[in-house]
Amino acid sequence: MSQWVYGLVDMQSFYASIEVASRPEYALNRREEDDRTDPPLVVSGDPARRSGVILAATPEAKRLGVQNAMRLGEALQLAPHLIVVRPHMRLYLEVSVRIQRVIQSIFPLVEPFSVDEAFFAFPYPSALFPDPIAAARRLKETLWDVFRVRCRIGMGPNKWMAKVINNQAKQHPGGILWWPQEEARAQLHRLPVEAMWGLRKRAEVLKNEFHCQTIGDVAALPVHPLRHRFGPAWGTILHRWANGEDGSPVDARSFDVPHKGYSNRTTLPRDFFDREEIAVVILELLDEVCYRVRRANQQGRRLSLSLTYERLQGGFLKTKTLSFYSNDPDELYPQALALLDRWWEGCGVRAVSVGLDRLAPAQTQQLSLFRHTEQRRRLLATTDTIHERYGETSLMRASSLLPGSQLRDRTLRIGGHSA
Numbered sequence: 001m002s003q004w005v006y007g008l009v010d011m012q013s014f015y016a017s018i019e020v021a022s023r024p025e026y027a028l029n030r031r032e033e034d035d036r037t038d039p040p041l042v043v044s045g046d047p048a049r050r051s052g053v054i055l056a057a058t059p060e061a062k063r064l065g066v067q068n069a070m071r072l073g074e075a076l077q078l079a080p081h082l083i084v085v086r087p088h089m090r091l092y093l094e095v096s097v098r099i100q101r102v103i104q105s106i107f108p109l110v111e112p113f114s115v116d117e118a119f120f121a122f123p124y125p126s127a128l129f130p131d132p133i134a135a136a137r138r139l140k141e142t143l144w145d146v147f148r149v150r151c152r153i154g155m156g157p158n159k160w161m162a163k164v165i166n167n168q169a170k171q172h173p174g175g176i177l178w179w180p181q182e183e184a185r186a187q188l189h190r191l192p193v194e195a196m197w198g199l200r201k202r203a204e205v206l207k208n209e210f211h212c213q214t215i216g217d218v219a220a221l222p223v224h225p226l227r228h229r230f231g232p233a234w235g236t237i238l239h240r241w242a243n244g245e246d247g248s249p250v251d252a253r254s255f256d257v258p259h260k261g262y263s264n265r266t267t268l269p270r271d272f273f274d275r276e277e278i279a280v281v282i283l284e285l286l287d288e289v290c291y292r293v294r295r296a297n298q299q300g301r302r303l304s305l306s307l308t309y310e311r312l313q314g315g316f317l318k319t320k321t322l323s324f325y326s327n328d329p330d331e332l333y334p335q336a337l338a339l340l341d342r343w344w345e346g347c348g349v350r351a352v353s354v355g356l357d358r359l360a361p362a363q364t365q366q367l368s369l370f371r372h373t374e375q376r377r378r379l380l381a382t383t384d385t386i387h388e389r390y391g392e393t394s395l396m397r398a399s400s401l402l403p404g405s406q407l408r409d410r411t412l413r414i415g416g417h418s419a
């Protein structure tokens, strides 16, 4: 009987790799299997100022001691010959979308997880997928051939294990690791407790209070003390994860905004519980979506908002059809907040997606006494030009300086190394 194999593909030093790939002078030297063939390059918020922060670095730059979030001046002291470039967020997002399409062309089920990660799944054994390692290698080679980006791939019997196995693939030559169903549990139980993805501080409690060294030790515990110490939800999840069980499906449609429109999604660095913080993220995503809709010379009248809750389990996708067409974030923002206030139950939010569809050409302007259409259109065109010339963070809304903002952070999570 065939089962499903679940995989996670994670792009390596994603933003820095895109910068290297877009410079023809490095093309001849680079080899997929050896990241030392990349130049020591960093992406920095403001290359003109040594006080700028390192947002992303190639492995070769990291070998010289450079780290993300380090000051540019400090990095240049360590490595005077560093190549310093400014970020191009729109390019990274565009490449991310194109990469997702390539993954979709190879596997029947794909779920984008972050800008540089995606889950996929396929039936095995099956006529199309007789050999999981060969399928993963095909994906890896295609991503290199088309985008000149390296990736790491972990595959196992469920999504959570795929994430754990992907981390283990670091030590694996070739960057591909598959644990077949029969051996997955035994392999998992040999790993240290810290290898359980998604636990954060709970790993310390498992070690210090429950005296667990390996995941196998956690699996051997009865579920009741876990539920007593961590609460019923987390106690059950810990017990199931340690036993290699995870029921969450890879669902391309789940909590994702419908196609034939524009959407933008971000996975947050931690669970957000504060309405104001979530609202800031929504506004930033909406800004980006509206920018793309304007560039396509379109406007839309159906707005969608999707929130994915803690541990990426559960959430909602809700839409609102408006009485007018728009591509103006200031006009759509109150509508998005109305969706938030109507449907959000106050749970911790881990991913947010905003979309606009039911599109029409932007020329079909509706006249209204209350919409200063022409004036707004010119203002938006001016801000678009500034963003294109000077980068996404050159002109930020004041709200992007608030604690919830992902706009600056998104540039800080480059390389996708934070969980």
Ligand SMILES: [Mg+2]
Residues within 6 Å of the ligand: 010, 011, 012, 013, 014, 116, 415, 416, 417
């Ligand atoms: Mg990554």
